[in-house]
Amino acid sequence: MISLEINGKQHSVDVEPDVPLLWVIREHLKLTGTKFGCGIGLCGSCTVHVDGKAERSCQIPVADARGKKITTIEGLPEDHPVKLAWIKEQVPQCGYCQSGQIMQAAALLAVDKNPSDEKIVNTMEGNLCRCGTYPYIKLAIKSAAGKGEKS
Amino acid sequence: MSGIFNVSRREFLKTGALVGGGLILGAHIDWAGAAEEGSKAKSYAIEPNAFVHIAPDNTVTIIVNHSEMGQGVYTSLPMLVNEELEADWKKIRFESAPVAAVYNHTAFGMQMTGGSTSVWSEYDRLREVGAAARQMLIAAAAATWKVDKKTCRAQKGKVVHTSGKFFTYGQLAEKAAALPVPKDVKLKKASAFKLIGRPTARLDSPEKVNGAAKFGLDVFLPEMSVAVVARPPVFGGKVKSLDAEKAKAVRGVKDVVQVPSGVAVLASDFWQAKAGRDALRIEWDEGPTAGLSTPGMKDQYAKLSKTPGKVAKKAGDIEAGLSSAVKTISAEYHVPYLAHATMEPLNCTVDMRPDSCEIWVGTQFQTVDRNAAASIAGLKPEQVKIHTMFLGGGFGRRANPASDFVSEAVHVAKAAKTPVKVIWTREDDTHGGYYRPFWYDSISAGLDKTGKPIVWKHTIVGQSIVAGTFFEKVLVKDGIDNTSVEGAADIPYAIPNILVDLHTASIGVPVLWWRSVGHSHTAFVVESFLDELANAAQKDPFEFRKGLLAKHPRHLGVLTLAAEKAGWGRPLTKGRGRGIAVHESFGTYVAEVAEVSVNKEGELRVHRVVCAVDCGQTVNPETITAQVESAIVFGLSAALHGAITIKGGRVEQGNFDDYPVLRLNEMPKVEVHIVKSRKKPGGIGEPAVPPIAPAVANALFSVAGIRLRELPMKPEVVLAAMSKK
Numbered sequence: 001m002i003s004l005e006i007n008g009k010q011h012s013v014d015v016e017p018d019v020p021l022l023w024v025i026r027e028h029l030k031l032t033g034t035k036f037g038c039g040i041g042l043c044g045s046c047t048v049h050v051d052g053k054a055e056r057s058c059q060i061p062v063a064d065a066r067g068k069k070i071t072t073i074e075g076l077p078e079d080h081p082v083k084l085a086w087i088k089e090q091v092p093q094c095g096y097c098q099s100g101q102i103m104q105a106a107a108l109l110a111v112d113k114n115p116s117d118e119k120i121v122n123t124m125e126g127n128l129c130r131c132g133t134y135p136y137i138k139l140a141i142k143s144a145a146g147k148g149e150k151s
Numbered sequence: 152m153s154g155i156f157n158v159s160r161r162e163f164l165k166t167g168a169l170v171g172g173g174l175i176l177g178a179h180i181d182w183a184g185a186a187e188e189g190s191k192a193k194s195y196a197i198e199p200n201a202f203v204h205i206a207p208d209n210t211v212t213i214i215v216n217h218s219e220m221g222q223g224v225y226t227s228l229p230m231l232v233n234e235e236l237e238a239d240w241k242k243i244r245f246e247s248a249p250v251a252a253v254y255n256h257t258a259f260g261m262q263m264t265g266g267s268t269s270v271w272s273e274y275d276r277l278r279e280v281g282a283a284a285r286q287m288l289i290a291a292a293a294a295t296w297k298v299d300k301k302t303c304r305a306q307k308g309k310v311v312h313t314s315g316k317f318f319t320y321g322q323l324a325e326k327a328a329a330l331p332v333p334k335d336v337k338l339k340k341a342s343a344f345k346l347i348g349r350p351t352a353r354l355d356s357p358e359k360v361n362g363a364a365k366f367g368l369d370v371f372l373p374e375m376s377v378a379v380v381a382r383p384p385v386f387g388g389k390v391k392s393l394d395a396e397k398a399k400a401v402r403g404v405k406d407v408v409q410v411p412s413g414v415a416v417l418a419s420d421f422w423q424a425k426a427g428r429d430a431l432r433i434e435w436d437e438g439p440t441a442g443l444s445t446p447g448m449k450d451q452y453a454k455l456s457k458t459p460g461k462v463a464k465k466a467g468d469i470e471a472g473l474s475s476a477v478k479t480i481s482a483e484y485h486v487p488y489l490a491h492a493t494m495e496p497l498n499c500t501v502d503m504r505p506d507s508c509e510i511w512v513g514t515q516f517q518t519v520d521r522n523a524a525a526s527i528a529g530l531k532p533e534q535v536k537i538h539t540m541f542l543g544g545g546f547g548r549r550a551n552p553a554s555d556f557v558s559e560a561v562h563v564a565k566a567a568k569t570p571v572k573v574i575w576t577r578e579d580d581t582h583g584g585y586y587r588p589f590w591y592d593s594i595s596a597g598l599d600k601t602g603k604p605i606v607w608k609h610t611i612v613g614q615s616i617v618a619g620t621f622f623e624k625v626l627v628k629d630g631i632d633n634t635s636v637e638g639a640a641d642i643p644y645a646i647p648n649i650l651v652d653l654h655t656a657s658i659g660v661p662v663l664w665w666r667s668v669g670h671s672h673t674a675f676v677v678e679s680f681l682d683e684l685a686n687a688a689q690k691d692p693f694e695f696r697k698g699l700l701a702k703h704p705r706h707l708g709v710l711t712l713a714a715e716k717a718g719w720g721r722p723l724t725k726g727r728g729r730g731i732a733v734h735e736s737f738g739t740y741v742a743e744v745a746e747v748s749v750n751k752e753g754e755l756r757v758h759r760v761v762c763a764v765d766c767g768q769t770v771n772p773e774t775i776t777a778q779v780e781s782a783i784v785f786g787l788s789a790a791l792h793g794a795i796t797i798k799g800g801r802v803e804q805g806n807f808d809d810y811p812v813l814r815l816n817e818m819p820k821v822e823v824h825i826v827k828s829r830k831k832p833g834g835i836g837e838p839a840v841p842p843i844a845p846a847v848a849n850a851l852f853s854v855a856g857i858r859l860r861e862l863p864m865k866p867e868v869v870l871a872a873m874s875k876k
Contacts, residue, residue: 016402019422027377027420032369033362035543036421037494038577042807045494073362086360090352090773093781094221095359096366096494096543125816128807130494130544131221132784134818136777 002062006031007075017063022046024062025072033073033099037128044127047100048072054107073099082106085144093131101127105141114145194257195276197332199284201253202277203232204246209308209321211238215245216254217273218264218515219355220545221781222836223774226353227270228277230770234346235281235338238320239308245354247539250517250532261518265550265664267737267834270770274832275338282336284327291327292318341768341829350773355541367513367540368574370500375570376405376417378563379424379579381431383413385800386584387438387659390414394432401427408566412555415563421574440659441800445589448658448797449485452591452612456483460610460652461630464640472606472648476597479606480687484594484676484860488795489587489665490804492812495543496580499560500572503528508535508564512557513542515550523554527561546785547664551585552620555661578805586795587665588614588635590672594680596646602688604699606648609639609676614662615655630655634664638673638736638841643706644681644699660797666785667840670736674841675790675848675862678732682849683858692849693719693731705765706733708826709742712763716824717744727758728854732842737834739766740826743783743842745819747850753866753873755791757819757847765826766833775835776823782839783821788812790844792863 001012006029013028020039025031025048034057037045041056048057049071076083082105092098101124108115108123115123120141129137204212213229225245233243248254254262257272285305292310293300295318302313311317341347358364383389395407398416403423408415416427473479500511501524508528514520517537525532542549549556560573575583590613597606615632617623626633631640631653640651665671685695693714700707710733714720723729726748733742746759760783769775792811796803804810848859857872 015420016422019420023420023422026369027371030371031362032365035366035494036368036496036574038807040577040806040808043494078361083360087352087356090356090777092353092356092359093223093777094219094494094542094544095355095364096541098359099362102360121816125814128494128812128814130492130546130785130788130812132781132813132818133777134784134813134815135780135821137815 002066004062004065004070005068006070007072013062015062018061020058021048021060021062021065021070022057025057031072031074035096035099037097043097044104045097045100047103047127049103049107052107052110054104073103076102076106080106081144082109082140085140089136089140089143091133091136091140093133097127097129101129101137105137105144109141109144115141194260195255197276197279197283197336198253199280199287199332200328201251202280203236203284205320205324207321207324209239209242209319210244211236211242211308211320212244212246214248216248216262217269218513218539218542218545218549219247220264220513220515220542220549222269222778223353223771224264224269225355226351227771227774228273229354230346230351231273231277232281234344235278236285237305237307240346242308243354250521250535250537255518263518263550264515264545265547267739267836267838271738271832271834278338279336282338283333286333286336287327287330288320288323290330291323295326348769348772351771353774364541366495366543367500367511368495368498368543370511370540370572372500372502372570375500375572376419376567377421377424378415378417378567378571378573379421379428379576380410380412380559380563380573381414381416381428381433382579382583383435383437385435385437385441386661387440389436389438390433391436392434397430397432398427401430406567407431408563410559410562410566412559412562415567415573417563417567417569417571425576437800443658443660443800444798445487445796448589449591452485452589452656453483455612455654455656456591456593456610458654460612460654462650462652463631463636464649464651467648469606469608469648469650473597475599476606477600478687479595479597480683481593481595482680482683482860484592484679486590486672486675486862487793488589488660488797489789489793490581490795490810491544491546491548491665492581492810493542493544493546493548496577497548497556497575497583498573499556500570501560501564502570503561503564506530506534508561509538510535510557510561511538511540513540513545513549514557515542515545515547516554519552520554520557523558524561527558528565546666547668548585551663552617552622553661555583555585577807581805581810582802584661585663586660587671588616588662592676594676596680596684598684598688602690604644604646604684607642607646609651610654611636611639611651612654612656614658614660616662616664616668618655634669636673637669638734639677642677643703643735644696645702646699666782667736667837670734670837670841671789674732674734675844678734678842678845679848679858679860682730682845682852686852691720696731696733705740706735709733709740709763709765712824712826713742713744713761716763716822717761719744726854728850728852730846730849730851730853732845732849734841736838736841739764739833739835739838741838741842743839743846745843745846745850747847747854749851749855749869753869755847755851755864755869757787757817759820759822760843760846761822761824762839763824763826764839765828766835766838767828767830768832769825770832772825775825778835779823779839780821782837783843784813784818786840786843787817787847790847790862790864791817792865794863
């Protein structure tokens with residue numbers, strides 16, 4: 001059994017230690033907001049916060065997540081400025097990558113309240129969006145910037 | 152659920168035409184014509200009960216019969232209904248439709264989403280549905296009050312009498328349900344629209360932002376297994392021998408079953424199933440395509456392109472045109488296979504029982520998938536139920552006449568006798584075939600002494616998307632698959648002598664529609680080559696096009712608008728070039744101007760794209776702009792990066808490392824200008840894809856003097872062209 005703290009709650013899961021955190025979150029804890037896109041850390045759909053930092057959950061063996069605070073999209077407050085900005089700027093199209101985008105953006109704003117364009121691009125370029133919502137993502141991050149972080 | 156328009160009671164009564172029979176398809180769609188004129192004869196009955204459900208608490212649920220894959224139909228289609236229904240927009244909810252004939256596409260006679268048709272194909276029906284429902288609600292109120300209907304009006308979810316008394320829609324719903332559907336409904340004039348044409352926030356945004364939106368991959372059933380399938384490394388391959396001993400020993404693996412598409416490993420979860428698959432020992436009979444390679448195919452196509460094909464378009468006299476031309480130029484173009492690479496890899500969940508089969512899937516092809524499942528399960532179509540989930544991207548991949556990912560999952564469920572979710576890894580998805588075809592083009596043209604093109608000859612070589620499918624009968628005419636030549640056989644330019652012909656190659660690689668279908672290829676060739684002609688005529692590419700489009704005001708309109716907004720002809724930042732392209736597809740006219748630079752390493756940078764779009768009457772301008780930008784990003788991914796290549800019958804790409812798509816750091820500034828129009832709506836999901844590749848290629852020519860006649864415009868290709876210069 002492996003103990004995990006996810007979204008402030010303790011969970012015990014019966015899985016092999018090398019199973020990626022992504023699949024434990026999705027299939028064992030049924031937190032399906034975190035998505036599977038590539039499995040090799042190239043698309044960012046599976047992004048979660050590990051001790052506040054944006055990480056690719058498909059690249060983290062579940063055993064390595066022990067003792068860490070994991071936050072998924074479901075654990076980010078509903079009134080989080082990034083979530084609100086994402087609605088205000090009408091970012092999602094198909095929506096599949098957006099949990100990862102939002103988690104990546106929220107982690108950025110947690111450490112940089114007013115990121116430059118360059119910082120936004122450098123931080124977000126690891127998160128693919130096949131619908132091409134990139135201009136809206138930039139807008140939404142700017143819109144959320146400086147409005148106070150709760151994560 | 153005492154609300155009126157109760158779907159469940161009616162849906163199974165309405166499956167008529169499709170039950171047991173083959174698919175009924177409308178005639179070939181003349182996209183521009185269909186969008187402009189609308190369907191001449193109505194292919195549907197007005198059935199408010201199938202589309203509108205009003206609950207006692209005044210919540211109005213619109214049943215949406217098109218799949219939501221990013222394009223915003225869960226908002227735009229309810230907007231059409233509510234323009235006439237006059238419910239309180241804040242009370243509008245949406246639900247995906249079950250499979251039933253009443254939900255068939257008004258032009259295609261089957262339930263499906265594709266071809267950028269959702270809005271225009273529902274533009275009349277859903278407004279009529281809304282109007283009929285409104286009239287029934289008014290009739291119910293008038294009957295209760297015993298007053299003339301004319302003294303009642305609908306307003307924001309209420310029927311209000313001239314005296315000021317009112318009923319809410321929720322109060323009237325049950326009574327209205329018992330009334331007959333009005334025979335003829337009158338629709339508002341466009342000038343009276345309150346909702347249509349107004350930027351409207353998407354109804355599905357909140358759940359797509361908080362992680363609650365359920366995609367196919369997010370479905371869990373009690374006692375469900377997860378399966379991954381080992382498929383042949385070569386298209387058309389078969390299992391020769393299978394040793395599943397080691398796989399069965401993997402922790403969590405429950406079963407290994409053979410299905411027509413390969414070998415499925417079922418386990419408690421994905422990781423175990425994948426580990427089980429890794430442990431399979433399979434010997435494959437690779438079949439006839441094992442020798443296939445992209446270079447070989449290219450050579451074969453190139454040879455074919457020098458010979459006459461089946462005539463797709465003929466006007467004037469090619470020989471006479473050529474002999475009177477004072478200057479002729481010829482070129483050869485080619486574009487690669489492309490994967491759709493939806494962010495959500497393919498998946499399908501099936502619960503098969505002795506007398507039912509329930510499927511949860513992100514699909515664009517409900518009727519086809521339902522019928523395929525029924526035939527595999529040995530059930531009647533009405534015993535198969537499909538839950539259309541949110542699609543994590545479609546782009547055509549989830550509209551497969553072969554129902555590959557649904558059929559396979561049904562086979563697995565049938566063989567394993569357990570509810571199962573089949574998950575494709577990214578690599579499975581990329582290797583899975585059903586690509587945009589590889590195309591090869593030989594094209595030549597001649598100019599008269601004034602520099603006007605007087606002859607145009609275009610030979611196209613490639614696979615037919617619809618060959619061997621049930622679409623073949625409808626979409627192939629006189630040996631020509633219309634999707635192979637669309638955008639090439641119907642060029643708008645005033646050139647008197649034209650020949651466009653086609654060689655349909657037969658190669659064992661599965662191909663499919665890919666966002667903008669044939670146009671994704673033909674616009675690149677036509678619009679690039681037109682630039683070559685402008686250059687040969689020593690004319691400005693914009694003015695050159697303008698001079699040939701006098702009879703095509705909508706082409707001309709977007710071309711001029713894009714040029715103007717882009718500052719065509721005005722000085723540009725040093726080291727940058729501009730390119731322009733214009734193309735009509737799916738009833739919508741799009742012109743794009745790209746600003747491009749290139750560095751010494753041959754890397755292209757697209758800085759800015761100015762786009763003008765004429766899609767007729769807009770429904771939700773908010774999503775139109777988003778779709779246009781989306782299409783440009785999609786087209787740029789292909790123009791700069793995308794290529795599926797084959798070696799020894801095997802697809803060489805697998806994931807986003809070797810099949811890259813555009814990232815945020817490559818995103819140009821995109822400006823979208825929508826032409827104001829009251830013409831009937833055209834499509835919007837696809838039409839902005841075709842012009843972007845040629846606009847970029849033309850810009851590259853303008854800045855670097857090199858003409859790329861192949862995609863993608865990879866640095867090595869650019870460098871090779873530079874060194875030849």
